[in-house]
Amino acid sequence: MKRLCRAVRAHTGLACLALLAVLMLSVVLGISLGPVTIPFPEVWRVMLHRLLTPLGLGDWISLEGIRDSTQNIVWHLRAPRVLLGMLVGAALTLSGVGMQAFTRNPLAEPYVLGISSGASLGAVLAMLVGVWLPMGRLSVPAGAFVGALVSILLVYGLSRSGGAVTPVRLILVGVAVSAMFQAFTNYLVYTAPDDAAVREATFWMLGGLGSAKWEDLPLLALILPPLFLVLMALARPLNAMLMGDSSAVTLGVDLDRVRG
Structure with a gap:
């Protein structure tokens, strides 16, 4: 090696x-x-x-x-x-x-800092509540981005002490925030009245590329x-x-x- x-x-x-x-x-x-x-x-x-x-x-x-x-x-x-x-x-x-x-x-991943949980919450809000709906096809990605951004800013703000951020504190706060955002997401999915929207949100959280279109590529490529x-x-x-x-x-x- x-x-x-x-x-x-x-x-x-x-x-x-x-x-x-x-x-x-x-x-x-x-x-x-x-x-x-x-x-x-x-x-x-x-x-x-x-x-x-x-x-x-x-x-x-x-x-x-x-x-x-x-x-x-x-x-x-x-x-x-x-x-x-x-x-x-x-x-x-x-x-x-x-x-x-x-x-x-070396084992850090998005769930450790609450980024994935925040993105899931933002996407579910866009699909079930209709937030960012005027953005059309970009509503769900925009919701996921805003949710992830809010999550990481919250984690960074709570883990900052004495003008410094230590990796240990960052990870501990990230795990707590991730659990909190995941709980909010589960509550929204559980109480949603629209079965079709619930299936859409569940499919999105499971992940997949089955609905990919050419229109989804330029933003990420830029x-x-x-x-x-x-x-x-x-x-x-x-x-x-x-x-x-x-x-x-x-x-x-x-x-x-x-x-x-």
């Missing part, structure tokens, strides 16, 4: 290219495999044709011999799901790296690059924080500034 880590550090560019190739292969496999198996060449032809058509180059890729039903499965059904899954995975990776460094805990750049800029301070607060301060890291 140590040899592998040294090889990755020594050849970071090649490792990134290899992982990118694996990612592209995974996307093609995800679109190709399913109840209806679609050959790889047909997947590539449909995807390239659809992507090049807005540029006026779609005629370069012929779809002759590919049925309309196959094209619809590739472009309208599977491609949005696979690509949204890819973007969500990238977002979870970035948030996980930041959270583990922030809490100095948010990820700035977040990646921010984390790259904070890479050195975060690495120092993983060794402990005292070590990070010795290396010149302003903990309050980074955590704030």
